[in-house]
Amino acid sequence: MVRALHIILLFVCCVTLSQCGVDKDALCGACKMIVDEVQYAIKKEDPRKMIEVGSYRLDSQGKMPGAKKIKYAGSESHVTELLEKVCDNSNDYAVSTEDNGKKSYIRLNARDGESISISNAAIGADTTESLKNALIM
Secondary structure (H helix, E strand, O other): OHHHHHHHHHHHHHHHHHHHOOOHHHHHHHHHHHHHHHHHHHHHOOOOOEEEEOOOOOOOOOOOOOOEEEEOOOOHHHHHHHHHHHHHHHHHEEEEEOOOOOEEEEEOOOOOOOOOOOOOEEOOHHHHHHHHHHHHO
16 A cells, blocks of 8 residues: 555656656656655654544543554655655765666665665765755645
8 A cells, every 4th residue: 555655656746747847857866766765764664653543522531532543654644754854865865877868866875784886976966956956846
């Protein structure tokens, strides 16, 4: 379910934002970055953490009828919090140009000991700026 949501989000971002006249490589890179960052954060979240959702009205005994507990990881609340922080993570990406001239964004900083392979990468303020501009479109 969560994976399907991410794929739909990626598709909607790329299709919708490509209509704005902005660099398509930057837009696709922004969408892929969003999905990558959200998926990583959901995997990192404690799967036992639960939140209460539903009605927040109290009955005469001070209890919430109709409220239920769901997993926090991947919930609407969790994804909303992650999306509010995603622009901060754009500084961890650089532009990589493939042999055919196509640009893509690659992660520069390792997370929790994972290895990173970097080739044909350009790092600079304009790189981060173009990705941030694509994120706010």
